[in-house]
Each structure stands twice: as structure tokens, then as C-alpha cells.
Amino acid sequence: MSENKFDLSDRLEDFAATIILLYDKKPLSYAGDYxxxxxIRSSCSSALNYGEVLGAGTDKDKINKLRICLKELRxxxxxxxxxxxxxxxxxxxxxxxxxxxxxLIRIMVTRIKNIKQT
Known part of the structure; x- marks a missing residue:
């Protein structure tokens, strides 16, 4: 995982990359493969959608995109x-x-709450 634990973009990317590396070898069962x-899809989606958060123009847009990241992390x-x-x-x-x-889930929840309070 990332050495700088405060860069959320890096942490999300590192989380997804770690999962990709763990599952690099195909699991031996149907359930494992599924x-x-x-x-891999949900972890990568959280990282990719966070990029959308960084480009969001309004607080409402940021919250909506953060909720997508949170949904994927859950x-x-x-x-x-x-x-x-x-x-x-x-x-x-x-x-x-x-x-x-x-x-990461706790961080997303906190970010959403903080934006709502401003």
C-alpha cells in the first residue's frame, strides 16, 4: 500500500492494484473466479470514480460521486x-x-459528512 497514507487517490489506486496482483493467478473454482x-471491478471503480470527485464542480456533484465510491467500497x-x-x-x-x-470506507463517509456541513 502507499507510504503516504494521506493521499486518498494513491490509497484507492494502491488498494485496487493490490487486489489485481492478489488475483493475478486465476482462482481454481467458479465462485473464486466470479x-x-x-x-477487481468494484475496487477499480472506486479508484476511477474518485478521479471524478476531484474534477467535480459543485459540492452536490462531489457528494454524489463520493457516494458512488462509497458504494463500490462497501x-x-x-x-x-x-x-x-x-x-x-x-x-x-x-x-x-x-x-x-x-x-477507506470511513474516510469516504467522513468526506461526505464534511462537505455536507460546509
Missing amino acids: LAKQL ECHRNLNIQTKAKLFSNENLTPLKDENEQ
Whole structure:
């Protein structure tokens, strides 16, 4: 993950890249393949949509785009939980991803609240 823990763009990109690297080798089951592809899509979507946040013109537009990022991160959260419960990957591999995912969700929620308060 990124050394500069304060650059949200980098953290989102690093989160997506880490997932891509983890799933570089095709999972051996239908479920593993399905969940891996969906996790890659949702993690990349959160990073790509955050780029849209940075270019948003109004606070309302920023909030809407941040909500999309949050939705995708929450999807990642559910996906990682399912993979953990199904034992598709070891906890050693998934725990750091789950931790970063939870931190990113909290950051997005805080950003949305802060914009609403201004």
C-alpha cells in the first residue's frame, strides 16, 4: 500500500492494484473466479470514480460521486467477507485488504459528512 497514507487517490489506486496482483493467478473454482472478477471491478471503480470527485464542480456533484465510491467500497467489503467465510483465500492474504477497505470506507463517509456541513 502507499507510504503516504494521506493521499486518498494513491490509497484507492494502491488498494485496487493490490487486489489485481492478489488475483493475478486465476482462482481454481467458479465462485473464486466470479468473486475475484467482481472485486477487481468494484475496487477499480472506486479508484476511477474518485478521479471524478476531484474534477467535480459543485459540492452536490462531489457528494454524489463520493457516494458512488462509497458504494463500490462497501461492495468490496461484502465480497471480501464472503471470500473469508468461504475460505477462498487465507486470512493472511485478506486481512490487510479488509483493514484498508474499512479505513477507506470511513474516510469516504467522513468526506461526505464534511462537505455536507460546509
